[in-house]
Amino acid sequence: MKLPEGPYSNGLLRTKTEPYIGVVPFLTASYLYDSENKTTSISDTSGKKADMTYSGFTTTSVTSVNSNPISTIAVTKNALGDIQSKTENGKTIQYQYDSNSKTTQIKDPEGKNVNFTYDLLGHKLSQTTVNTGTTTFQYSVSGKVLEQRNANGSFLTYQYDTLDRLLRVVGNASNGSTQTVQLTYDETGAANGVGKLTSIFDAIGKTDFQYDARGNQTKIRKYLNQEDLTLIFLKDYDLGNKITTLTYPNGSVIHNQYTPGGYLTSITMDAPDGSSSGQPVVNYVGPLAEGTKFKVQRTVGNGVQTNIYFDPILQKPTEIVTGIDADVYESLTYDYDLAGNITKIDDLRNPGRTQTFQYDTFNRITNATGKYGTEDYQYSDGGNLIKKGTSSYSYGGSNQHAVTQIVSPAGIKNYSYDSSGLMIHRDGDTLEYDPMGKLHRILTSDGQVLTYDYDYSGSRVRKSNQGDGSSVVSVDGTYEVSFRPGYSPLHTLYVKGLSGDLVSQLSLESVSLLTNAQFENSEDSTIAGLFLNSKNALCKGISKDCKEYYKNRIYKKYLAGLEILFSVQHGRIGNQFRLTIISLFGICLFGYLGFSILNSKSFRMLDSLRIGITPILILSVFMGFNFFSCGLLPGTSNKNGDPPWVIFPSTIPVDTPSVSSTGTSSGGNIGGTPVPGMIFFHPNHLGSISMATNGAGKPISGGSAIGTSFVSYKPYGGILRTDSYGPDVFRYKYTGQEEDKETGLLYYKSRYYDPEMARFLQADSIVNGESVSGSNLYMYVDGNPLSYRDPAGQNALIHMFNQIVKTMIGFANKNMPSKATVEKNVRAIGRGIDHGARVIGRGAAGMNHNIQARFYKQLHLIDHAGRAVMRSVDHSWREVLEKSTRIGREMGRGIDGAVRKILSGGTYSRNHGTRMWSLDHSITGKFLGHAWQDILDWDWGKILAGVAIVVVVVFFPEVILAGLEIFDLKYLAGSVIASMIFTAAKLIIEGMAGEEAEDGRPYNTN
Template sequence: MNRGPATWKYWRNDQGDITEQIDPDGNSTHYSYDRQGRLLEIRHPDGSRHQLGWNNLGQLLEEQLPDGGQRKYRYDALGRQITRQDESGAITQYQWDAANRLAQITLPGGATRAFTYNAYGKVTAERDELGRVTRFEYADNLHLVSRRINPDGSQLRYRYDNSRLLLSEIENERGEHYHLDYYPNGLIQQETGFDGRRTAYEYDLNGQLLKKTEFGDDGSELVTEYQRDTAGRLLVKTLADGEKIHYSYDALGRLVNVDDGHWPLAYEYDLQDRLTTENQGWGTLRYEYDNLGQLSHCRLPDGSKLDYRHQPGGRLSSIDLNGSRLTTHQFNCGREQQRQQGLLLSQYQYDEQGRLQAHTVSQQKRNLFQRRYAYDANGNLAGIDDSRKGNRSYHYDPLDRLINVRGTTPESFAHDPAGNLLGQGDQPTANLANVKGNRLLMQGDRHYDYDAHGNLIRERRGAGQKLVTEYRYDCQHRLIRVSLPGGSIASYQYDAFGRRIAKTVDGQTTEFLWQGERLIAESGDNRYRSYIYEPGSFRPLAMLDGEGPLKATPFYYQLDHLGTPQELTDYSGEIMWSAKYRAYGNLATLDVAEIDNPLRFQGQYFDAETGLHYNRHRYYNPGTGRFLTPDPIKLAGGLNSYQYVPNPTGWVDPLGLSSKLANCPKVKSIDPNEVRFSQTTVSYNKIDNNGNSYNYDDLVSSMRAKGWQGDPIDVVRMPDGQLTSMDNTRVRAAREAGIKVEARERGYNDLVTDSEQQRFAVKGKKPDSWGEAIELRVGKQSPKRFGKETPYGSHEPPKLSGKE
């Protein structure tokens, strides 16, 4: 296969299966199969192997992973999976009823989760690990969830239209309503939020977004328009204030320039379409890759060079900074066991479910400090035993919301039924927050005002509410100016992708550079810093203080179970920064401040001028535990558009868009040829969360250029032991690009969240588990024989629809 000057070569056996692939750099990957066409082995360019063992019924029994780990699977006489053993030896057990329905899951450690069904096989009750029961009711004759009754008695209601059975209304726990209206083809025409905000959409004949209109509650309108070329690629985005953003592509369809008239962005690529140069404003990043397509060298904007080395199988083994060792890493069973940072050695221990259990830091065999973590049966953090900062215990309500912290920094919290944080500390009932449509209106002596689009514009506090902080936004709801009670002014600027590139406080400007979604460097006020992260994550690894290879001095982050910085240490192991936090991210005490550290929860940057945390797409207020503006991705981010996370001791939100469990399944690299598809077709033309248009070829080019970008996909281990994905487009593109996919492996019986239920619903029917989500998706495909012949998905790539 040729693409410009680059050539990918493929060899196939008589069955059409790929047996060898050679990329444009000459790296070869080999595949072998048994007589039934089942994949037996993948031999990667670095010599590592992924081997699979099957029984005569076609069920996967074991895997030998490229990094040496092993997984095992067992089935009963009816072919149902009954045990799964992971790389660490932890076993999950599954029990089934006489109707082949999952009755109980026993997790590593012994905790159980059980399910009850109606005559139609729909879950009517779910008992969690602590014995709490969530109940479900269904609309008559539709088998669609109409009501969810939570363990505390609060309720969610769902209503559907009569013709297409599409979700038309959600009633939240406060009795507020969210409405959805559709075009005849099923695309959303209009949505009205719990707070009354209304947004309308217009599309072309290919289903591509042409116009988005946001209606303010004062009658104002914000209109964003999109202009594309004949391939569906976005050429011009016209904002509501008349500003235009222009996008340019090369002959191969790769994005090469983005110009908003203020901060130009430019990109260059290698033969495999991987990003080699990224120019933004005054800074440039340069990249090189190894034979597995992993980042091997990175030149930072200040000229500093990072070299990444990996073990066979792809695990990180070390990072060098300007020719000297920065860190070394040792992994076992897919988990980091040991890390050397200067003279400090960190050792990590995990429990049966892969959660961090202990972090011990030593210096030349002398223990300096240790943190131990305990969890309750439902997976919530129960306590931290910290040899430096003291002990804390955590307590939760029936919905797993944090209500009490005891120990060195005691706190208490109150919530309303919809998950709004009403009060912190020992506030009397009269001082609890007043909330409407999930907007915080008043809390204690603080009063909050909003603009016509739900953005916080004013906070009034103190005697007579005379202390006033005012916030101003642009037409994309980005914070651009803050006026503080003392007279100080802070202003903020952003690039075409909405990343903050500068802030000015009382005349002093700091500029920021980015590596994808992560802050990579800042410069201002005679200070220059770079930030290094654990690969593929938002967990900071090191801060480089000083500009240039001769001045950049490393300081090392020591993180907690969430990935929040607890200390910064220098090469010798001296603690240079240390803090104690409150549960929602405020600093309780700053113990050591020899240097400054602005990083907080994953993806957050502390602004000292306002006390807010910049969280990529929004600003977070740790004092209220809320965002200042509603979620730009609406229901995709959850039902409460201002909420940070459901529980700050176990969840994070690195992008300010959608929260996720900090201990969610470990992300790993998987060969896309191992993953089956759940669809027969995918759309050639796409729209991202920001309304920007792109197409399938753009995605392939981007993957070749930059490797895997964005969130990992979810792949589901089906009853036959193989993997199937809900994200068909990116798996297909990864195959074509010749890269691995970054994925979280889900069990067939693992439960989906509320927002995932909404995303995966088919004609209003909502799945309860990841396996059911796959089966619903497969079952709705055309032709119908697809679902009958391949009920767990197919290795045959889906066709592209909408490509001219």
């Protein structure tokens, strides 16, 4: 991939080339300026052009594509440079400011205002909108918010410590109820907790944090008081502070691998009992050239592959093909208008599902045609949805952007809100909120009572149904536990990939959770345990029986036979790491043999050769272990055992409802509830899950459902039940958000969304003053649900597949290094390796000093014991070799005599041999004699020490990782392993060199 370039002239940017593949740039923009160095034109090779004209304080920009105008924006500023008005395609937003250029008013195209007031220091004192009423703020002398009071009478208070760190948040509801969040810092029991937040108490329980030396959270422990349940997450990071390993509460582990460019390229999984490791869950590859087309590939563990073909200039998907082997599950093509909006999704496999779309000048969808029929959409100037298909919307009351009534052929639905813009009545349902302003309870018109509880961050942790006693606790959409009377708790973990891609879910009924007891050892006892009693150190973070875990990881993985070292699976070496080490030592051994044959001065020649060889070997090992993860860490690329989707195949109970159903099958599970086993998800371009497959790569089926898995969506996220099939066994659907099937709502993290209404139930907390509809706080993605998604309910982002393409090609990476930076970094690699080696050496020396200082007596005993063992082994080897020498010489003389007698025609005699056949004059004999003497002279202490290091590196890398983890140095594993390899090679070579002749001359065979 080529990196962007930007030639300048007289300090002005003239051309800019975006990242591209191959030789020919995809997109190059050209800039023109007037005599005052104001930009007058920006045009690029896609045909897009923006022409700017200036008149006083007004700048007008006309954007066109291939000479066809698509937008006109006029911006007027005052003398201070503050924008006074912005007119986009005829709709105007106006702004007012105070003397400090703080925005005091935003007026939308309908004349509705958002007003702000400030104190003399610029702190916002109040915010008034037509959606939320007036919210006021109070501040401390240091500028920290002390109180936030809302229009509905609720308010929040904040307390801080002497360092201005937040200590307490108290929510006060208008009915007098309260809720408290308490924060604690600097606790001594938390690793690297000085200066860090170490624990939080909230309404659902307690959350603890631990950190590495760079401030990354390495352990999160969440205790849920109602369930008396503790969930522990462990994380490791690389030098770029990206997560490389995530351990789930049930002990399952995923490993993330990244490209040098920094984007996620693959995820592998380890089973909690160690019987399966390194199993690829998802791989992202690309960009790839396929003829004249470009694509990126998404391949999940069961072999199902999604090819995302894209326009290299627009970076937009043009075709999506999903399938396995010769089976094609989905084949879609995408058409766009000049503004980049999707105008057609052509289903090549099922033409009846083809959809077409139309838009207005503000890129809001106005018409959609598909299997759901034809739906028209109309909007007010300020973004209120007035018509959606056969439904008409009304807005009334003080909250002028909130829907109060929807009339359709199915009937009339009424809605009402409180003075802060929170929906409190929804077509017969009553909605109640907690003191923090989060939706807490829904009393449905049919008598159900649904409750929702949140943690300190506002994330929903618990969802309960009082009617059937079921509940679900979830942590950040990563791990959940489902409770249902009469059934075992069901634990489900979720694997998420690039750009929020939901890849798979694994649900298990019988699990062993990580416990506090596994982390209670102090640093001193852990260090001592690593040398004297390694159980505590090595069993840390393992939820299963430790002995069984390492039996699976070691016996099954490493001692099952030599074929494991050389096995080829799926077209690649099964164990690259071990093959690398074996090759390295093979080179060492062949080098020794070569030096002997060539009569080199024993190993003195290595002194000159190692100067040139060492940097090459260091660079290769460093690159191999640290950049490309060739199997050093457990679970990174070397597969072991059966994959989890084979060990835990998905099982669909007979009472599982169909996705085509709006509720439950009589007396059965609620739709969307996971079932035991592992399944994989396959999203559309928005990230909406359209299909789920089992471990064999086939769409799931079973339960009360008809057909195999497929979910069909309408433009604003409603599920087309008449065209959706298969069992409903996953919660996350439209744009990857959680569906609450009991209510038909989608949980968007910060608030709730009704896909049938196509509006949020609560007002947004963020006002986007730059958008024509930015003051409409209930609108979904500015009316363009085909191109955008809203991951957290607060901001519209480009759809998922577009984001994946941009990320993988480099457009989305704003930190992409320049060509000069890359060259500089390459030149610095050598210096960095040398510096890194010295740092490791100094760190090892310091570590050695600290360990000796703390455990001198123990290490002294270990040292004496080790020396005794090594002397015993060395003496035993020498005795064995001496006996072998005598036996070998006797056998050699016998064989040699027999051969000579045959070749001499019977004239040779051991007692009277001939000069021609004399062993004393045989060059070969002399060479073999010298070689055998070399073996006798080897320093077997060094050789065995080197072999011991090799054994640890090859078969027990977990021991090394456990030791590094104690000092928060796990990210240096690659460099430490490389150092150990060279140390082992050095010991073996020096041991084989033995004692040279005093004059240093080579053996003389003459």
